[in-house]
Amino acid sequence: MGWNQQNYFPATYQPMYPQPIYPQMQQQPVQTRTVEVVPVPNEQAVLDFPVAVGVTQEFMATDDSFVAFKTNSANGQISTSFYDHRPPAPKAPEPEYMTRADVEAMIAAALPKRPVKKEAVE
Numbered sequence: 001m002g003w004n005q006q007n008y009f010p011a012t013y014q015p016m017y018p019q020p021i022y023p024q025m026q027q028q029p030v031q032t033r034t035v036e037v038v039p040v041p042n043e044q045a046v047l048d049f050p051v052a053v054g055v056t057q058e059f060m061a062t063d064d065s066f067v068a069f070k071t072n073s074a075n076g077q078i079s080t081s082f083y084d085h086r087p088p089a090p091k092a093p094e095p096e097y098m099t100r101a102d103v104e105a106m107i108a109a110a111l112p113k114r115p116v117k118k119e120a121v122e
Contacts, residue, residue, distance in 0.1 A: 043082060046070060051078065
């Protein structure tokens with residue numbers, strides 16, 4: 001390894017300068033605009049409806065069964081969200097169970113009473 005006689009550093013020495021720090025680029029928020037509500041008959045009509053880039057389209061079923069939003073982002077990615085608008089179905093009533101003792105008591109109450117035979121004692 002040779003030495004540089006001018007500055008007394010090794011010949012392979014390269015001074016290290018501080019690297020400049022660049023601020024990270026922040027993404028600009030994507031602004032989408034919403035246009036008027038479109039009535040549709042079913043979910044397939046929502047999927048088939050064309051939406052322009054940068055637009056969020058709102059759909060409502062003609063029978064008020066659902067509401068949908070279809071968004072076409074700035075990079076052309078389409079997303080669709082469906083929200084059920086129907087009231088929840090009523091719950092089935094809980095079944096009532098009987099214990100074995102309850103069943104035997106019910107059977108005993110339904111059967112006619114038999115007279116008890118007494119055996120003659122000799």
